[in-house]
Ligand code: AMP
């Protein structure tokens with residue numbers, strides 16, 4: 660499997676590993692967007708969150724919870740981001756959670772700043788998607 664994150668897990672390529680559990684690993688991003696930018700990934704190769712088993716999912720978010728205390732202590736605010744699929748901006752096709760320290764002076768903004776404008780959905784569209792998604 661030609662996956663850069665699988666190669667980190669199998670130690671074929673180096674990484675600054677911060678913490679590890681039975682199913683997950685956390686390491687520093689090699690091209691950080693802020694000092695302390697970390698990634699948490701499952702050890703098994705899965706492209707999307709919903710492809711993981713429930714055990715892997717629990718283990719991943721438990722490690723996110725543990726590492727968040729450390730990363731958040733750097734600036735007091737942290738962006739937690741998952742690009743779940745190529746069209747969402749996922750460049751490495753192996754599930755990864757970004758923990759990116761944020762500060763008032765950085766160049767990023769709130770989630771709405773990622774899009775040119777708000778969709779302005781009608782009440783019927785909101786109702787349609789409510790019915791499609793509710794479980
Ligand atoms: P994404 O664009 O959401 O798929 O994020 C992929 C992340 O992996 C980016 O933030 C990259 O900087 C990071 N990355 C790519 N190669 C490596 C590597 N060898 N070690 C650590 N992080 C990496």
Ligand code: ZN
Pocket residue numbers: 662663664665666703704705752753
């Ligand atoms: Zn992989």
